[in-house]
Amino acid sequence: MKKVLKRGIGRGLTNYGDPDFSRYIRRAFAKSMGYSDGELDRPIIGIANSGSGFNSCHQNFDDLTEALKRGILSGGGIPIEFPTISLGEIFTSPTTMMFRNLMAMDTEEMIRAQPMDGVVLLGGCDKTVPAQLMGAISVDIPTICLVAGPMMTGTYQGERLGACTDCRQYWIKYRADEVDSNQIETINDQLCATTGTCMVMGTASTMAALAEALGLMLPGGASIPAVMADRRRQAEATGRTLLDLVAADLTPSRILDRRSFENAITVLMAIGGSTNAVIHLTAIAKRAGIQLTLNDFDHHSKITPVLVDVKPNGQNYMEDLWRSGGIPIVMKEIEDLLQTDVMTVTGSTVGQNLARVETPSSWQKVIRPRQSPLVSDGGLVPVFGNLAPDGAIIKKSAASPHLLHHRGPAIVFDSVEDLYHRLDDSDLPVTQDHVLVLRNVGPIGGPGMPEVGNLSIPKKLLQQGIRDMVRISDARMSGTAFGTIVLHVAPESAIGGPLALVEDGDLVELDVVNRKLDLHLPEQVLAQRRENLILPSPHFQRGYGKLFQDHVEQADQGCDFDFLSVSVQLPDEEDRSSVRLGSGE
Ligand code: FES
Numbered sequence: 001m002k003k004v005l006k007r008g009i010g011r012g013l014t015n016y017g018d019p020d021f022s023r024y025i026r027r028a029f030a031k032s033m034g035y036s037d038g039e040l041d042r043p044i045i046g047i048a049n050s051g052s053g054f055n056s057c058h059q060n061f062d063d064l065t066e067a068l069k070r071g072i073l074s075g076g077g078i079p080i081e082f083p084t085i086s087l088g089e090i091f092t093s094p095t096t097m098m099f100r101n102l103m104a105m106d107t108e109e110m111i112r113a114q115p116m117d118g119v120v121l122l123g124g125c126d127k128t129v130p131a132q133l134m135g136a137i138s139v140d141i142p143t144i145c146l147v148a149g150p151m152m153t154g155t156y157q158g159e160r161l162g163a164c165t166d167c168r169q170y171w172i173k174y175r176a177d178e179v180d181s182n183q184i185e186t187i188n189d190q191l192c193a194t195t196g197t198c199m200v201m202g203t204a205s206t207m208a209a210l211a212e213a214l215g216l217m218l219p220g221g222a223s224i225p226a227v228m229a230d231r232r233r234q235a236e237a238t239g240r241t242l243l244d245l246v247a248a249d250l251t252p253s254r255i256l257d258r259r260s261f262e263n264a265i266t267v268l269m270a271i272g273g274s275t276n277a278v279i280h281l282t283a284i285a286k287r288a289g290i291q292l293t294l295n296d297f298d299h300h301s302k303i304t305p306v307l308v309d310v311k312p313n314g315q316n317y318m319e320d321l322w323r324s325g326g327i328p329i330v331m332k333e334i335e336d337l338l339q340t341d342v343m344t345v346t347g348s349t350v351g352q353n354l355a356r357v358e359t360p361s362s363w364q365k366v367i368r369p370r371q372s373p374l375v376s377d378g379g380l381v382p383v384f385g386n387l388a389p390d391g392a393i394i395k396k397s398a399a400s401p402h403l404l405h406h407r408g409p410a411i412v413f414d415s416v417e418d419l420y421h422r423l424d425d426s427d428l429p430v431t432q433d434h435v436l437v438l439r440n441v442g443p444i445g446g447p448g449m450p451e452v453g454n455l456s457i458p459k460k461l462l463q464q465g466i467r468d469m470v471r472i473s474d475a476r477m478s479g480t481a482f483g484t485i486v487l488h489v490a491p492e493s494a495i496g497g498p499l500a501l502v503e504d505g506d507l508v509e510l511d512v513v514n515r516k517l518d519l520h521l522p523e524q525v526l527a528q529r530r531e532n533l534i535l536p537s538p539h540f541q542r543g544y545g546k547l548f549q550d551h552v553e554q555a556d557q558g559c560d561f562d563f564l565s566v567s568v569q570l571p572d573e574e575d576r577s578s579v580r581l582g583s584g585e
Contacts (some may be wrong), residue, residue: 059195
């Protein structure tokens with residue numbers, strides 16, 4: 001009888017009531033795939049492949065998988081690829097956010113159910129990276145992230161173009177009649193010039209950067225463009241490194257602690273990252289048994305300058321950030337704000353990794369030096385008040401300075417459909433001083449908290465040259481969007497949050513410096529409205545939608561399912577510091 005293996009093919013046996021028989025027939029079926037006994041003794045590395053014909057951002061996954069497999073084989077392992085749900089942002093209805101937790105469950109359960117000693121998470125598009133991290137952290141086997149990498153830019157009349165900040169900028173110009181229908185079609189050809197993820201500091205780029213900051217990706221891996229040979233070499237190195245992790249049993253729970261997440265928040269602020277990252281990072285941390293609050297984000301926001309001059313905050317693109325040295329150079333520039341003694345997948349600490357970083361000769365155009373930041377502090381800022389008792393978030397670095405303290409009358413839209421039908425109505429009594437309020441677009445109300453929080457400016461104001469107004473909702477917005485936009489209001493209106501009580505003409509005050517968002521109405525008026533409030537009917541009676549509706553948490557809690565954010569047991573400091581990898585010493 002073949003010796004019993006507790007790893008690789010011998011892990012997690014199918015239950016036939018006789019473990020020896022389970023091992024015996026598993027080997028027989030593995031041989032049907034051409035594996036010989038000797039090969040099956042090696043560690044098995046799963047590749048969680050989220051490629052799909054419905055995901056334009058992941059079209060380079062065949063190339064990356066080939067390079068990953070080369071690295072895994074050269075490291076002494078057996079690569080086995082398996083599919084998971086893919087979430088292509090632009091091809092998923094009503095919104096990918098509704099399925100992030102489904103993908104996290106799929107990833108978690110397929111890693112746990114299938115015999116693998118380590119796993120590469122191959123993702124990229126917005127929700128895929130957080131979903132994969134949530135799932136893999138919950139399983140806790142050695143794990144490394146590899147992302148698709150950003151697209152390269154296109155050009156239109158000598159100007160560089162990229163998805164999707166420029167998609168939005170040109171759509172605004174089209175709505176304002178500054179660009180005609182022929183021009184907008186020509187531009188459409190150039191917005192997504194190659195495969196890869198959106199090439200600005202949107203959610204995909206942000207989450208890749210945070211995976212790197214958490215220590216779960218090889219240094220430099222976040223910003224390499226999808227089409228560059230460096231991206232494939234990164235894949236090869238990822239595969240090889242994972243074998244070292246398996247040998248050292250360096251699992252996510254032995255890498256991540258509260259300091260890792262504080263580093264990630266600091267990097268989030270320094271890159272001027274997506275508001276979506278606040279939700280995702282909170283959910284990922286909870287899977288690691290760590291509770292983040294909006295006050296944690298506020299603390300780091302106050303002390304961290306925005307350094308990365310990439311759209312939508314700045315003028316450049318991800319390929320420029322890569323040429324400037326990428327996230328390692330950003331982290332080096334804020335090294336004093338990071339906790340450098342935390343472990344990473346290299347087997348070295350953050351500080352040891354940074355000591356090895358070579359600084360390119362001219363990086364300062366895209367990554368600003370500390371003494372001349374893009375914004376001195378406060379990339380993402382939470383606000384609280386009687387309109388958002390559990391908080392809301394605003395991307396201050398992409399907002400208009402003159403609107404950061406604004407008081408104005410509300411114009412309320414009850415749904416996306418209501419907004420679509422009335423926003424451009426010439427009779428809508430709207431001025432630039434109004435505050436646009438959109439409700440019933442939160443996690444439950446949306447459903448799925450769609451990226452509709454960056455409400456369009458009414459056409460008649462666009463034609464007057466108005467480009468920004470205060471907008472408030474319980475929705476999210478794309479990380480590529482910009483404007484004075486308050487998002488993630490919690491609790492959401494569909495469950496009776498105060499946004500549900502606002503009426504046209506009510507005075508709303510946003511005061512970003514003092515972190516306030518208030519509705520100026522006496523408490524007895526609010527109480528009266530609360531009593532008369534009729535909540536919208538539930539969207540779902542069955543299936544995944546019903547599960548989502550019944551169990552999704554609010555934005556400030558990360559929008560995970562209430563039954564999933566159960567922590568793994570983290571080892572103590574001494575145990576974590578005893579980890580040593582061959583490649584990292
Ligand atoms: Fe996939 Fe933007 S649509 S990253």
